[in-house]
Amino acid sequence: xxxxxxxxxxxxxxxxxxxxxxxxxxxxxxxxxxxxxxxxxxxxxxxxxxxxxxxxxxxxxxxxxxxxxxxxxxxxxxxxxxxxxxxxxxxxxxxxxxxxxxxxxxxxxxxxxxxxxxxxxxxxxxxxxxxxxxxxxxx
Numbered sequence: 001x002x003x004x005x006x007x008x009x010x011x012x013x014x015x016x017x018x019x020x021x022x023x024x025x026x027x028x029x030x031x032x033x034x035x036x037x038x039x040x041x042x043x044x045x046x047x048x049x050x051x052x053x054x055x056x057x058x059x060x061x062x063x064x065x066x067x068x069x070x071x072x073x074x075x076x077x078x079x080x081x082x083x084x085x086x087x088x089x090x091x092x093x094x095x096x097x098x099x100x101x102x103x104x105x106x107x108x109x110x111x112x113x114x115x116x117x118x119x120x121x122x123x124x125x126x127x128x129x130x131x132x133x134x135x136x137x138x139x
Contacts, residue, residue, distance in 0.1 A: 037070060038098060038118040045116040052111035056081045056104045059114035063102065074100075089124070099124045 044066050053059050060081075064074040072092060085105035092098040097120065104114045119127060 038120075041066060041070060041118050045118075049114045049116065052107055052109075053114050054111060056086065056112055056114065059104055059112065059116070060102070062114075063100070063116050067100075092118070097121045101127060 045063070048062050048066065049059065053062075060074075067074045075090065083106070085103075087101070087103045090100040090102075092100060099119045099121075100116065101119055101124070102114070102116045104112050106112050117123075
């Protein structure tokens with residue numbers, strides 16, 4: 001019997017950790033790594049992934065670029081990409097415990113819907129507590 005995403009993610013050995021890049025903590029658009037950096041980054045994710053994309057690879061490259069603007073190193077392709085859909089969780093090394101959740105799925109026309117969000121530990125617990133029948137996130 002295969003593991004569900006929830007069961008797979010609960011084992012912390014399967015949460016890949018990303019670390020800070022060398023350099024200052026100044027962030028694009030004149031912000032700093034204050035308490036609301038994750039909200040600003042989530043807004044940028046929502047804007048960037050508003051329209052379908054051509055492949056999951058493009059989505060992860062966009063995530064990598066946005067995180068680099070916040071001096072966070074993204075472990076690109078830490079998991080093999082499935083050609084139809086996928087979900088991943090990455091730990092973020094900062095002064096608090098933060099997580100990056102990504103999900104993508106292929107649409108009927110061959111393009112992909114991509115979703116990325118920075119979550120705190122409570123948000124991750126809420127995500128993992130969703131029923132297997134209702135494991136989608138409203139985007």
